[in-house]
Amino acid sequence: xxxxxEALAPPADxxxxxxxxxxxxxxxxxxxxxxxCFGCGGAQPHGLHLEARAGEGVSLTAEFTVxxxxxxxxxxxxxxxxxxxxxxxxxxxxxxxxxxxxxxRLETDFVRPVPVGTVLHLEAEVTAVAGRKIYSRATGRxxxxxxxxxxxxxxxxxxxxxxxxxxNGRPQEIRAAMDDPDQVRRARxxxxxx
Numbered sequence: 001x002x003x004x005x006e007a008l009a010p011p012a013d014x015x016x017x018x019x020x021x022x023x024x025x026x027x028x029x030x031x032x033x034x035x036x037c038f039g040c041g042g043a044q045p046h047g048l049h050l051e052a053r054a055g056e057g058v059s060l061t062a063e064f065t066v067x068x069x070x071x072x073x074x075x076x077x078x079x080x081x082x083x084x085x086x087x088x089x090x091x092x093x094x095x096x097x098x099x100x101x102x103x104x105r106l107e108t109d110f111v112r113p114v115p116v117g118t119v120l121h122l123e124a125e126v127t128a129v130a131g132r133k134i135y136s137r138a139t140g141r142x143x144x145x146x147x148x149x150x151x152x153x154x155x156x157x158x159x160x161x162x163x164x165x166x167x168n169g170r171p172q173e174i175r176a177a178m179d180d181p182d183q184v185r186r187a188r189x190x191x192x193x194x
Contacts, residue, residue: 007105008154010128010135017058017126017134020098024054030092039088046070048085050122052092059125060096061145062089066118077114082140086153089122090136094157097126101134101157109152114142121145132159 024030030052035043040050046069052062064085072078087106094101114120123145124138133156140151 011130014128014130017129019058023096026056028054050088058096062122066116071116075116082151083108086138089124089138090155093126093136099159101159104156104158106155112150114150118142
C-alpha cells in the first residue's frame with residue numbers, strides 16, 4: 001500500500017504469520033462468519049454477501065458484486081462500502097490463524113471508481129504478527145483477479161477474548177450466536193470487527 005502510515009508498519013520484533021493447522025484448505029470457501037453480518041452474512045438483504053476462499057499460507061481471495069444498494073455517487077460504489085469489503089476481507093484472514101481479533105486500524109486508498117454491477121476481486125494476506133497485533137493488507141481489482149487496482153488497504157487487527165463481544169454486544173444476538181449447535185459457526189460468529 002502506498003503511503004502506509006507508521007501505525008501500519010510492523011515493529012522490528014514482529015514475526016511471520018503461521019497458518020493454523022486446522023485452517024480451511026487452500027481453495028475452500030470460508031462461508032459467512034455470522035448470518036447477520038453486513039459484510040458476509042446471507043440474511044442481510046442489502047449486505048455485501050462477500051465470499052472468501054482460503055489461499056496459500058495466510059492469504060485469501062474474495063469477491064463481491066457492487067449492487068444498486070451499495071452506491072454513493074450515481075452508478076458508483078460508495079467509498080464506505082468499499083472500505084467495508086476490505087475490512088471484511090482482511091478480518092476473514094484471522095480465521096486462517098484461528099484467532100479472535102477486531103479491527104484496530106484500517107487505512108484505505110481509493111485508486112479508481114468502481115461502477116455498480118462490478119465484481120470486485122479481492123486478495124488479502126497477513127504480513128506479520130507482533131504480540132496481540134496482526135498486520136495485513138488487501139487489494140481490490142475490477143475486471144478480474146488480474147484487472148486494474150481499484151482499492152487497497154492496510155490494517156492492524158487486535159487479538160481479543162470472546163468476552164469482548166459478550167460484554168459489548170446486544171444480549172439477544174450474543175445468546176443466539178452462543179447457542180448455535182454448530183461449533184464452527186459459533187466460533188466464527190466472534191472473529192472480526194469491533
